[in-house]
Amino acid sequence: MEKHWSLIGLPDDTGVKNVNGRTGAAGGPAAFRTFFEKLKGNPLVKGKLHDLGDVAIQQSIEETHREIAAFITDARESSFFTIVVGGGHDLVFPHLQAYQNATDSGGKLGCINIDVHLDLRPDNPVITSGSPFYMALNAGLLEGENLVEFGIQEYANAEELFIFAEENKVSLVKFDDLRGNVVSGFKKSLEFLSERTDRIVISLDLDSLQAAFAPGVSAPAPEGFMPSEVVEMVRLAAENPKVVSLGIYELNPEFDIDDRTARLAAVIAYQFASVKLANHIPL
Template sequence: MSNYKLADKANWKGRSSNQQLYLHEKVQLSSIKESFTATNTKTIALLGYSSDEGVKRNLGRVGAAMGPDAIRKELGKMSNHLSEVAQLVDFGNLECENQDLEKLQNDLAKAVSFLLESDTMPIILGGSHDLAYGHYIGLAKHLKNGEKLGIINFDAHFDLRANTNGNNSGTPFYQIALEHEAKNEAIKYMALGIRKDANTKDLFEFAEKHKVNYLLQKHFGINYLEHVQLRLIQFMEDVDYVYTTIDLDGFSSAFAPGVSAASPMGFAPDVVLESLKLIIDSGKLLGVDVVELNPTYDIDDQTAKLAASLIHYIIHRL
């Protein structure tokens, strides 16, 4: 993979303690081009998807290619509460060469398969949301015959746009839905935080046709937590594994100004954290990603810190 860049220790800085009190002291660096053996069952693998080609094709504001390293810089400063035997490993970045987004998605699928075969939990850092297609395909290769992989997407958008003119950040779940349709299977997809002002009526019609589970943003809040939890439980009961993807543009711009498509009308971190708790505690989480961080438009690194805090919560809850 000529589009692969090794992990850079310069992205991991912070206070020094000599006791691994901070994550930059805990993290290890490795490569997807070399064999890797996890030393325990709680090995977390970080891999960056350093591309915003999909956002550009979707007529969004570019800058998300810088997202993975921005997340690392904030995550490294955070306190380390992992056990001594737990591993946190940075496997570097995949980049988009020659605007070839389709190749990048295929390379990500291969990399995710490698991480799973190495007994690690992949956490993909984005980067535009088109990474979801490659991430899903890589996870799906890990399934045994008959096993079902469900998608839980925290997002303002369905990302079910047709890829007639090529793949982009708005097409990943459309691509997945069509693959399932070709096999006479229904996509197992739940979207939380959908906004009517951010999705056209034909996207709602496509979602209904393919039996997509979704909650509108007005019903995805801490005041509706019991309902949210019930819907999540019902969805997860019908699948063997869960792929979770967190699009930062689903959050209100009060929390996440630095994204590809910002809006004040999004959800808050509290309901996402409660939902993640339920997902992780189910024991079905197979892979997770955080996408659409755009450092160009961030304010005081607020969005990068939000992304890092979400990952911090996930790795310590696992």
């Protein structure tokens, strides 16, 4: 039987609260669906969609992470690919757990994090939205070189996080080094991971976009990627047979203006799904 693709909502922003960020990303999945449902064009996008709803949020952030990992694990076993919408960026940790569980014996997981921030903060004393890749490296979900931090802005990250990234051999691609070459730089990063890994998860933190285009995020950036650049990046990712999932994080409708960010997130997901289905690459 031909597989469908799955949409999963993660309506939790506890990790954002724990770092004293702007709360509201718990409403991200609902805002996303409002506009995704209105998109038309490729009948396969809706025809092959199984919207699995939202993961039930638990009493503690640790319990929520376990619930999400189990939920996505079940979904990916019957799905051609998944799109996950949050929610705080700490939720990419259980997202990665689900796909590390899916790798073949000896297989390797890769991740491209499109983001302003490294998100390599320690998870002690509490897990925050800035902790997911620190946790993923410490848990052995990713080897350092198989984590590509793409679009990182120096002013937005503490020096000790860059030191941690260097010590752990994280693949770092700074925003300043991408000026005028964003899409070609992403293509190189994707090719790099494709040669080294068996499955790739793309994590898009919406604060990587310019705040003028994506004001509805937990931590808006005055400078960042253009919408057309991000769309081109996810379309490239969708063409790659090793890319199995797209995560869209930090959609915060409480701070959105004219629903710009929710509309953009919906279009980004639609473009990824449309290209993935058009190529119909078997996994």
